[in-house]
Amino acid sequence: MTDEPATSEPPLEVVAEPARPAPPAEAADIPLLRIEAVVKQFGGFRAVDRLSLDIRAGEFFALLGPSGCGKTTLLRMLAGFETPDEGRILLDGWDIAPLLPHERPVNMMFQNYALFPHLSVRDNIAFGLKRAGMAASEIAERVAEMVALVKLEGLEKRKPDQLSGGQKQRVALARALARRPRILLLDEPLAALDKKLRESTQAELMALQRRLGTTFIIVTHDQDEAMTMADRIGVMDRGRLEQVATPRQLYEAPASRWIAEFVGDINLFEGEVASREAGRLVIATREAGSIVVAAPLQPITKDVVAVAIRPEKVKLSRRGPASDDADHAHAINRLEGVVTDVGYLGGTTTYRVQLDSGAVLRSSMANTARIDIDAYSPTHRVVAWFTPDDCLVLEQ
Incomplete structure (x- = not known):
């Protein structure tokens, strides 16, 4: 190597x-x-x-x-x-x-791990080292290093069918890294793991990559x-x-x-550039009326564009934003409508709001309190608002 x-x-x-x-x-x-x-x-x-x-x-x-x-x-x-x-x-x-x-x-770790079913954990990790002609004493030392690196101590004699999905993944990773x-x-590499194991393995892979x-x-x-x-x-x-x-x-x-x-996820509204002023564009959209957006760094060369707003940028309230919710409160975009769907995801709640124009706007709001007095239910009338800086302008 x-x-x-x-x-x-x-x-x-x-x-x-x-x-x-x-x-x-x-x-x-x-x-x-x-x-x-x-x-x-x-x-x-x-x-x-x-x-x-x-x-x-x-x-x-x-x-x-x-x-x-x-x-x-x-x-x-x-x-x-x-x-x-x-x-x-x-x-x-x-x-x-x-x-x-x-x-x-270069070495590759395959999606299905490609472990040899008749070989132990130790021998699977050692396989590439033996093919490379490494001395037996050096192989033993390197395998021990890899076993410790991926936290498989005590499992060296097990065969793949005696391992969990996460343990098989670690063996495949150790074998791929053994030749440095x-x-x-x-x-x-994480497709076969359940959600919690996948998340913990992501953190371990990141730490391992930084270490090596x-x-x-x-x-x-x-x-x-x-x-x-x-x-x-x-x-x-x-x-x-x-x-x-x-x-x-x-x-x-x-x-x-x-x-x-x-x-x-993203909200997209198609429209045309209606006016240009210092640092701002006004986009006349078909679905949501006029939307004020921050002028992008790259000049817009076309009149037909799309306005994009990520759901987490869209705030909901019963009366609209307070005057101190943005530096330029007068430029805040306000769209009124009715909540049609609510999805509680623990850390966030997602809302679908049917605007008065008939278009649908999605919002994702963080649940910062255990009991959220600002939660909304279907049929609640709300004001959805976002600032010009929250918007992206994308040419068609």
Whole structure:
């Protein structure tokens, strides 16, 4: 394998990999992984379409997208199980296409874990080390390290069918990390776990990644999972990257209407720019009348646009906002209607409000008190309000 990742612990001895030339002097300025205009086709179907992406060393990166968008195909090309039809995949500045999967400083943890049913926990973890020719004493030391790392002490002699789903996941993770890859690829690694176990495992994976300093690339269709774990997220659709951003940027400043609708819940009203003034736009919408929005940083070049408001930005009250609820109370958008549906989710309550115009507006409000005197029920008449800064303007 290649160089050890940065860690506060003493470096472990690593398995030697085939010799390769020293990287060029300017390699320090390039990302750990660079994907350049990669194309992959299966017959007449283009699974990955001229995709380019840079991933930094030590980054926790998520590939997010609907089923069939090409994210797993891309992951398999990084692992060496598929070959690009066009483009290059560079690791530390060198094209890794000629390397077989077991020759790459990359390892992959599969969705179904792919454990050997006839091997014990210890032997499953040791499998790749034995194939790499590591000495028996070194294998024993490395396996013990991995067992402790993923908290499997006392289970070393068990077979996979004697383990819980969470324990199997830990064995697969330990085996994937045992050879100290530069990049760990994770294909829907938490899909088989129940909600509580999935949430605790997310935290453990994040802590483990920070401790080891290994670059993690995770493929998922679970938005919450990507938003929770990743430093940056690449959203894919039909083989292309639609946006690469931090979770906050992706949620608060989506690059397109499609991303705004795909990531989280959102209210969308179509309309036209009616007027422009300092720092403000007035959008005449078909469903909700005139809405005042903050002018985006990027100038709006089209007159037909969509106004987007996240449900948690929409407040409800019986009479509207108090005068101190915003710096510019006169600019607050007020829409009146009737509550039609209520969903209590513990930490939040969701509301559907049918506006007087007939359109439906969704609101999500935090439950900050055990007994909420401001809760609303179906048939309650309410004022829904939000500020210009709460709105996004998206060109059609």
